[in-house]
Amino acid sequence: MTSGRRIARVLIDSPLPQLDRLFDYALPPQLGNVECGVRIKAPLRTAGRVIDGYIVEIDEEHDAARALSEIESVVSPVVVLPDRLYRLARRAADRAAGSASDILRLAIPKRQVRVEKSWHPIEDAPLPDADAHERATEVIAAYDGLDEVLAEHARAAVEAIPVQEGAIAGWALLLAATATTKLAGGHSSILVVPDYRDQEMLVAALNTMLPAEAVVRHDARQTNPDRYRAFLRTLGDAPCVVIGNRSAVYSPVQAGLVAIWDDGDPLLAEPLAPYVHARDAALIRQEQEESTLLLVGHTRSSDAERLVQHGWMRDVTAVRRITPRVLLSTPQELEQTAQRVPSSAFSAARAATAEGPVLVQVARPGFSPTLVCATCRTPARCAHCGGPLGARRRGAVPVCGWCGRAANSWRCAECSSDKVRLASSGTERTADELGRAFPGVRVIVSDGAHPVTQVDTKPALVIATRGAEPIAEEGYRAVILLDGARMLQAPDLRIGESCLRWWANAAALAAPGAPIHLVGVNGPVARALATWSAAGYARSELEDRLPLHMPPTTRVAQIDGLPASVRAALDALAEIGIRGEAVLGPLPHGDDGRVRALVRFGYAAGQTVASTLRAVVVADAAQSRRGRGRVRATLAVHLDILEPEI
Structure with missing residues (x-):
């Protein structure tokens, strides 16, 4: 009885969707004992070159007549792709209509020969005492x-x-x-x-x-x-x-x-x-x-x-629930006083700076991120590229945020006025204003350009953008949340969730019993922060999105590509029952003739939709590769998008 030959099933490391499957290769005897999960090099006849890959399975077959290419070499004996990692990458990719190799590229770093040769596995892990x-x-x-x-x-x-x-x-x-x-x-x-x-x-x-x-x-x-x-x-x-x-x-x-x-x-x-x-x-x-x-x-x-x-x-949840002391000031209070910081928040900050640091959260960095015409309030735009104009400091010449050109002789395109005014205040302008109002108090700015991770217990005003708030050693003595109304105006489906998350994370930095002032905001998000009931707010968001079939109550796929490719994808989805109101678009997207469509579907249909879209992507890529003298089509599919956009 003759023994069979050893074969290896290899995952090719390639971005091409049509190569996202296991290929059979013969394992030549000179390679010796090869394990699953190692890096290899193997010939890819369709491309006429040697390509990297991973051995996923090793088997034995008795059909010696089947023509198989041989693995050229084993790059390293280290098993970098354990079976559990491959199964995770494969399933995650299948759920997202993508390639397993794209996920493994995130998980497995490039080989470092010196590190690998000096590496010795740790047998006994240090355990907690x-x-x-x-x-x-x-x-x-x-x-x-x-x-x-x-x-x-x-x-x-x-x-x-x-x-x-x-x-x-x-x-x-x-x-x-x-x-x-x-x-x-x-x-x-x-x-x-x-x-x-x-x-x-x-x-x-x-x-x-x-x-x-x-x-x-x-x-x-x-x-x-x-x-x-x-x-x-x-x-x-x-x-x-x-x-x-x-x-x-x-x-x-x-x-x-x-x-x-x-x-x-x-x-x-x-x-x-x-x-x-x-x-x-x-x-x-x-x-x-x-x-x-x-x-x-x-x-x-x-x-x-x-x-x-x-x-x-x-x-x-906690056995003994602890909730910060959140105080609300409505937009009407700001309109009556014509101030950015209401008197109650200002007084709280004044008293708190005598004891320790005070956190002031603002929406944007810089002195004044945007400028508008002082006469008609039209946004000030660069005459060269149309980008937004901003001021880096008080009295400075406006500068374009896109091309960096100075607008020395700017005039409004609507009313021809040459006067501008600040549309909003960033960290630096807020620090400038509050610094004058709190003489003798340190002012610390923390944003993307000036990152600060920690402050001490000494009195200070800490002006920070959302997410860049430094932690105070014993907590902030007061927290002032500014620009809340501006944050909520962002055209984002999840802006309410995001604002609540930004504000709650800042409020959690306060010392026990310290006041947290949310300025100029009312409505469900403000009430959720004041009552510390984020789960209830999330439930209400789900109830609002359910009749609109918006995520996460429904899964949404975004399909981008040339019109013929997108139409082929929508036709394939129609064959499995995804049609009519479930499809939004396609509409033009960009200046290169591409279009975009959104497809809404239930979680139960997720596997069927993902496999259908993946098949269309593979077919489109294969057809485009065969084409000669034509623009290469690139059909892109993105499942579970966070923010639907046409």
Whole structure:
């Protein structure tokens, strides 16, 4: 009896959608014992070149007559694609009508030969000591039912307690405590946060409970060697705690816990194809690995609330609820006094600066981000490119925000006036105004251009943009939330959720009992902040969106491409029953003849819609590749868009 030949099923690392499948290759004997998950190089006959890939499966076949190309070489013996990571990437890509290789490109860093040769797997992981485990248990006990969620490997949306210990936020201590508990049981954890500021906060919290050797950072700011070194650490069997941004959710550890902080932050939405949100990837991972999944925040995204309403996630709140003291001032109060800061908020800030720092949140950075005509209020635009004009400091010549040209002789296109006025105040102008009103008090500006992560307990006015608020060592003595009405005017489906999240995160930085003044805002969002009822607001958002078939009550796919390609996609969807009012468009999009359409469909039809659209994308790419002397068509599909736009 003759033995069969060994074959390998290979995933090609290519952006072409028609190559998003496993290819059979023969394994020549000279390669020796090859494992699944290693990097290889193999010939691709259709392209006439050698291409990178990963061995996903190794099998044996007895059909020696079948012509197969041989794998050319094994790049490295290190198994960088464990089976659990491939299954996660494959399923996430299928759900989003995308390619698995695009997701693996986010998960697996480029090979660093020197790092790989000097790497040795860690056999014994450093575990938390008894004091750390006891401290973690105390933090978890402050939340009703959270210990059961961790023990039962369940899913939960957790409302974080808005407190801090020293310079460490309460939410960071909560995530650190859950990871410590899992590590004590021999399980790895993945903690996903939106940006580097949250990472630094989380590292500080983990350092109070775990040895540094147990924490692995997944950071876009790392050098390539450091990132690859961290990746190799996660391939071992020794448990660890992985922290990082959105792509950290694909870490190859065998996770016992995946926790996401502030899942409503748009930074957790992947901007690269196939555009899988970190929350969706975490949900898929939890189902595959039966790990614990926590969505933690001071507020509740409508996506998380939908899962809670359907019984897919548990609702976890504090045993003893702590709510900040929020005070509202209506737009009518500002109109009566013609002031940006009402007298009540001004008095609170005056009294608070005698004791410690005061936080003032504004909408935008700079001195004055935008200018308008002083006569007719028409936005001031650059005569060269049409960009918005702004002033970097008081009395300065207006400068275009797009091309950077100075508008020395600007005149309004509507009324020919040469006078401009400030349309809004940024961080620097607010600091200038409040600095004169509070003589002798330090003024600190924190925004994208002037990042500040922490302030001390001395009196100060901290002027910060949303999301850039530094943490005060013992909390702010008062918090003033300005420009709320301007924030709510943004043409965004989720602007109410976003504002509530921005304001709640700022309010959570206040010291216990400190006043939080929300200026010039009323309505449901203001009431939700004042009563600290974000879950109720998220439920009302879902109720409002349901009759309109808007996300997240309904899934929405965005289809971009040339008219013929988009029409082919819509025809394919019509064959499976997605037609009529479910389709919006197509309408022209851009100046290159492309069009865009939106397609709304239920969650139950998600798999069918995704596979149908994927088949159209593959067919369109293959047809375009065969075409000679024509513009290459690029049909793009984006499922689960956060903000529908035609």
